[in-house]
Amino acid sequence: MESRVRRKTMxxxxxxxxxxxxxxxxxxxxxxxxxxxxxxxYGITKVVHSNVAPQLEITDDTTYFNGxxxxxxxxxxxxxxxxxxxxxxxxxxxxxxxxxxxxxxxxYYFATSGRKASRDIPTINVQYxxxxxxxxxxxxxxxxxxxxxxxxxxxxxxxxxxxNSEAYPGIVYAAGERKIFGLGLHSDLPAILSHDxxxxxxxxxxxxxxxxxxYVACLTPGPLFNVGAGIALHRILKDDPDxxxxxxxxEDSYSxxxxxxxxxxxxxxxxxxxxxxxxxxxKVMLRAAFDPSPLLEQSAFxxxxxxxxxxxxxxxxxxxxxxxxxxPSRGYTDILERIPVMGGINVxxxxxxxxxxxxxxxxxFLIGTEPDSVKxxxxxxxxxxxxEFHGNYELFDTTITQNTEIIERGLRYKPxxxxxxxxxxxxxxxxxxLLERRLGRxxxxxxxxVEVEYYGTPYRNVLLGDRALPVLHxxxxxxxxxxxxWAVHFEKSFMDRVTFSGRVACDxxxxxxxxxxxxxxxxxxxxGEWYWATGLSVxx
Amino acid sequence: MRICQLPEVxxxxxxxxxxxxVLCLCATILGATAAAGRAEVSFKPxxxxxxxxxxxxxxxxxxxxxxxxxxxxxxYYSDNSGAVIQSLGGRLGLSARFGARLSATxxxxxxxxxxFQGRDMPVYDNTEKIAGGVxxxxxxxxxxxxxxxxxxLRLGYFNMRYAPEVMNLGEYLFRTGVYPGYVLxxxxxxxxxxxxxxxxxxxxxxxxxxxxxxxxxxxxYDYSLSYLARVDILNIAEIGAGAMLYRVVSVRxxxxxxxxxxxxxxxxxxxxxxxxxxxxxxxxxxxxxxFNPGRMGPEDLKLYCExxxxxxxxxxxxxxxxxxxxxxxxxxxxxxxxxxxxxAVEVExxxxxxxxxxxxxxxxxxxxxxxxxxxxxxxxxxxxxxxREIVDGFEVTARAARDHLRMEDGNGWYQPRELxxxxxxxxxxxxxSIRF
Numbered sequence: 001m002e003s004r005v006r007r008k009t010m011x012x013x014x015x016x017x018x019x020x021x022x023x024x025x026x027x028x029x030x031x032x033x034x035x036x037x038x039x040x041x042y043g044i045t046k047v048v049h050s051n052v053a054p055q056l057e058i059t060d061d062t063t064y065f066n067g068x069x070x071x072x073x074x075x076x077x078x079x080x081x082x083x084x085x086x087x088x089x090x091x092x093x094x095x096x097x098x099x100x101x102x103x104x105x106x107x108y109y110f111a112t113s114g115r116k117a118s119r120d121i122p123t124i125n126v127q128y129x130x131x132x133x134x135x136x137x138x139x140x141x142x143x144x145x146x147x148x149x150x151x152x153x154x155x156x157x158x159x160x161x162x163x164n165s166e167a168y169p170g171i172v173y174a175a176g177e178r179k180i181f182g183l184g185l186h187s188d189l190p191a192i193l194s195h196d197x198x199x200x201x202x203x204x205x206x207x208x209x210x211x212x213x214x215y216v217a218c219l220t221p222g223p224l225f226n227v228g229a230g231i232a233l234h235r236i237l238k239d240d241p242d243x244x245x246x247x248x249x250x251e252d253s254y255s256x257x258x259x260x261x262x263x264x265x266x267x268x269x270x271x272x273x274x275x276x277x278x279x280x281x282x283k284v285m286l287r288a289a290f291d292p293s294p295l296l297e298q299s300a301f302x303x304x305x306x307x308x309x310x311x312x313x314x315x316x317x318x319x320x321x322x323x324x325x326x327x328p329s330r331g332y333t334d335i336l337e338r339i340p341v342m343g344g345i346n347v348x349x350x351x352x353x354x355x356x357x358x359x360x361x362x363x364x365f366l367i368g369t370e371p372d373s374v375k376x377x378x379x380x381x382x383x384x385x386x387x388e389f390h391g392n393y394e395l396f397d398t399t400i401t402q403n404t405e406i407i408e409r410g411l412r413y414k415p416x417x418x419x420x421x422x423x424x425x426x427x428x429x430x431x432x433x434l435l436e437r438r439l440g441r442x443x444x445x446x447x448x449x450v451e452v453e454y455y456g457t458p459y460r461n462v463l464l465g466d467r468a469l470p471v472l473h474x475x476x477x478x479x480x481x482x483x484x485x486w487a488v489h490f491e492k493s494f495m496d497r498v499t500f501s502g503r504v505a506c507d508x509x510x511x512x513x514x515x516x517x518x519x520x521x522x523x524x525x526x527x528g529e530w531y532w533a534t535g536l537s538v539x540x
Numbered sequence: 541m542r543i544c545q546l547p548e549v550x551x552x553x554x555x556x557x558x559x560x561x562v563l564c565l566c567a568t569i570l571g572a573t574a575a576a577g578r579a580e581v582s583f584k585p586x587x588x589x590x591x592x593x594x595x596x597x598x599x600x601x602x603x604x605x606x607x608x609x610x611x612x613x614x615x616y617y618s619d620n621s622g623a624v625i626q627s628l629g630g631r632l633g634l635s636a637r638f639g640a641r642l643s644a645t646x647x648x649x650x651x652x653x654x655x656f657q658g659r660d661m662p663v664y665d666n667t668e669k670i671a672g673g674v675x676x677x678x679x680x681x682x683x684x685x686x687x688x689x690x691x692x693l694r695l696g697y698f699n700m701r702y703a704p705e706v707m708n709l710g711e712y713l714f715r716t717g718v719y720p721g722y723v724l725x726x727x728x729x730x731x732x733x734x735x736x737x738x739x740x741x742x743x744x745x746x747x748x749x750x751x752x753x754x755x756x757x758x759x760x761y762d763y764s765l766s767y768l769a770r771v772d773i774l775n776i777a778e779i780g781a782g783a784m785l786y787r788v789v790s791v792r793x794x795x796x797x798x799x800x801x802x803x804x805x806x807x808x809x810x811x812x813x814x815x816x817x818x819x820x821x822x823x824x825x826x827x828x829x830x831f832n833p834g835r836m837g838p839e840d841l842k843l844y845c846e847x848x849x850x851x852x853x854x855x856x857x858x859x860x861x862x863x864x865x866x867x868x869x870x871x872x873x874x875x876x877x878x879x880x881x882x883x884a885v886e887v888e889x890x891x892x893x894x895x896x897x898x899x900x901x902x903x904x905x906x907x908x909x910x911x912x913x914x915x916x917x918x919x920x921x922x923x924x925x926x927x928r929e930i931v932d933g934f935e936v937t938a939r940a941a942r943d944h945l946r947m948e949d950g951n952g953w954y955q956p957r958e959l960x961x962x963x964x965x966x967x968x969x970x971x972x973s974i975r976f
Contacts, residue, residue, distance in 0.1 A: 036585070038634045038636060040644060040678065042733075046791075071755075071760070073733055074674065074677075075674050075696075077633075077634045077646055093632070095672060095674040102760050102792065103794075104794060104902045113759075114757070114951065117672065117674070497638070540581060
């Protein structure tokens with residue numbers, strides 16, 4: 001924590017210095033010159049269904065995130081110093097207002113529920129571009145610092161696994177959540193094949209000075225289709241090998257040797273060295289995208305980004321590890337459990353589809369997957385001795401007994417909701433269509449993206465502490481209920497400056513904790529859990 | 541989401557007319573935005589550097605709660621007399637103008653600050669702290685005939701001042717809470733997040749409508765609706781009034797109307813919501829047009845007063861007497877004949893018996909140690925503020941006061957506890973700033 005704060009402070013001072021130097025040194029000239037940018041964003045998120053409990057000491061099934069309202073406001077200033085046709089500096093600052101999760105169940109933590117101020121460096125890097133700036137292709141571009149890197153421009157909520165994931169444990173983050181802190185080399189020669197080589201550290205987690213290397217290639221044989229692949233040697237250079245390869249928790253050193261020791265009564269050293277789980281590993285990625293827009297240019301029905309299809313899969317760690325000695329055990333014995341796969345498609349934005357059929361389909365899906373309502377009438381905790389001993393301590397089973405009333409939800413519950421959704425969708429679709437014809441202007445959305453992910457890990461997608469071992473579910477027999485995630489994203493821009501966007505999703509959304517870091521828990525996990533979010537941003 | 545019941549005075553016709561007005565307004569905004577999108581963009585960076593020093597001459601309160609004193613006792617009290625607090629900071633802003641009607645601004649603030657340097661404080665609390673964050677960020681749209689557009693819309697995070705003559709005490713509508721009715725003070729207004737429409741369509745009448753989100757006190761995000769009007773009478777007097785439906789839209793009922801917020805036991809239990817209504821009235825008199833002011837400055841001799849009701853509804857035990865929820869202030873700008881820009885003397889009376897600090901306690905009931913703690917000993921506040929722009933862009937403000945001083949919390953808000961409570965408590969401060 002302290003190193004993060006120190007690094008942030010250092011980055012901040014560097015940024016302010018760069019801003020001042022840029023502004024004073026290069027204003028008002030062609031080369032060097034300064035270009036400004038800025039923006040303000042306001043967003044609201046409402047959790048509609050969730051069974052996840054926040055960071056409170058809760059052991060029951062209470063759904064504290066249900067109905068949670070989350071709001072954020074932020075702004076930014078960006079300054080680009082174009083020093084020459086080849087050399088440029090990019091930096092900026094951002095700041096915002098945010099809060100931790102607001103609940104009266106915070107107990108003694110009300111003091112942390114107050115207003116929080118964020119300040120951040122959205123980007124700070126230097127770029128050098130070789131070759132003729134007027135040419136269509138870049139033989140080599142070097143970027144050093146803290147910068148955005150995306151190998152798939154369309155992914156909105158899911159995907160981009162190569163950099164938005166851990167290896168051990170195989171945690172997946174929201175697409176675009178993570179930036180690169182390091183060095184990047186880019187080349188798009190030959191014309192149909194681009195290459196990216198990156199060396200970077202992870203500023204987001206512990207062991208944050210480990211260095212990873214990655215290579216990403218993208219083949220674009222034509223305007224319709226492109227395919228890419230990448231490999232990341234995750235944390236291959238260790239800042240502190242003890243931290244990366246030997247996690248501080250004892251569970252992470254359980255091994256086949258340890259199991260043998262307990263079974264045979266021999267010590268570990270009598271059999272073999274203890275095998276430690278390492279957070280380092282090799283990740284590989286494969287992606288493809290199909291863009292039919294060149295075939296649809298003549299059609300008035302389709303928009304420029306309609307029907308684009310994209311998909312990605314990754315292996316988060318090529319190496320298997322044995323299961324730990326505990327019940328239930330944890331480990332990495334099956335490579336299939338370390339492969340997240342996602343697919344996305346841009347739904348046609350024609351008003352009849354985008355404003356009519358798509359919302360109706362979404363409403364039917366949400367109503368159909370609505371979880372049953374469980375009302376706890378009375379509950380009790382029963383502690384039963386197992387007769388087994390761990391040392392001198394007898395082990396107990398703790399069971400929570402509940403007398404509950406289950407109210408079935410779904411399509412059969414209040415079926416008139418479907419009628420209402422149908423009528424509203426018809427009005428929205430037909431109304432927008434007719435209004436477009438009457439005004440002679442396009443009022444339709446710019447983009448509607450539907451994304452789905454499957455990730456068959458039997459563990460929670462949660463990074464707790466400094467561990468290479470994954471986190472078990474509270475009910476491990478329901479581990480596959482969180483395998484599928486989905487997201488529907490839409491956006492509409494007005495005159496290139498104001499953008500209205502929205503999302504309905506069960507993806508990898510997280511909240512910040514009181515320290516300003518992302519809390520490990522995801523807000524929604526299972527397919528019937530979802531939230532909606534909407535935002536308005538102004539850029540200038 | 542819960543929306544409080546409003547008086548049922550709106551007929552269908554009125555609602556239709558209002559809806560039409562809203563649609564017209566939206567269309568106009570979109571039109572202005574569209575026009576701005578095609579307009580040339582001009583950028584204007586702005587910078588401010590400021591320094592402030594504050595010395596507490598007498599105080600019986602500590603801003604930091606609950607620390608161990610030398611005898612090993614946990615205490616809320618400390619002798620802050622003689623404590624000095626300094627702050628040094630800067631603001632970097634960028635404004636973009638898209639044509640004549642639309643502009644956007646974002647300003648970033650970063651400053652160094654400290655908590656009190658107490659001998660009993662933990663060492664890590666005594667060290668330098670850096671606070672930074674958004675100072676303002678909003679979109680501004682001007683509607684109607686230019687250049688003096690009669691309707692101005694602001695969206696985002698912006699500063700709000702409806703009584704610019706106030707130098708420290710007052711401006712209660714936005715700088716107070718209800719249940720408990722805490723009061724803030726200071727000379728910079730308050731920052732609000734939301735939408736603000738101001739219109740001067742009716743001559744001599746300025747009207748403000750605001751829809752704002754609570755961002756400072758738990759539970760965050762609830763929305764409030766406010767309306768203000770002020771009438772200018774011959775440039776001699778200004779009469780203003782306002783109302784605020786505080787937390788009229790609750791984004792999560794279990795927070796706003798929560799079970800922790802109650803008084804009484806058993807069948808006599810009364811739950812007190814964190815929402816409530818505020819009313820405000822104010823009067824400003826500037827007699828200079830009645831005579832030849834000679835060498836008087838434009839701010840000299842202004843007389844002003846303001847009163848507010850912090851919660852229109854009574855609740856048993858804690859909020860039974862409406863008079864205990866009415867802060868009143870009065871002030872005068874002493875004629876300085878351009879030696880100073882303003883020398884303001886302000887006095888406030890607020891007869892609440894509670895401490896009324898904005899604790900994040902989720903309850904409308906003051907904390908036990910705040911209930912009836914001070915009686916009428918802390919009812920009176922006063923402040924003397926002097927300000928002068930020495931050269932263009934360089935301004936110095938000095939103050940001596942026993943007001944609602946609270947230390948900042950490093951997040952753009954305040955530590956909840958007031959430091960000036962008892963008679964005899966007071967502090968002085970000097971703030972200088974350079975803008976360019």
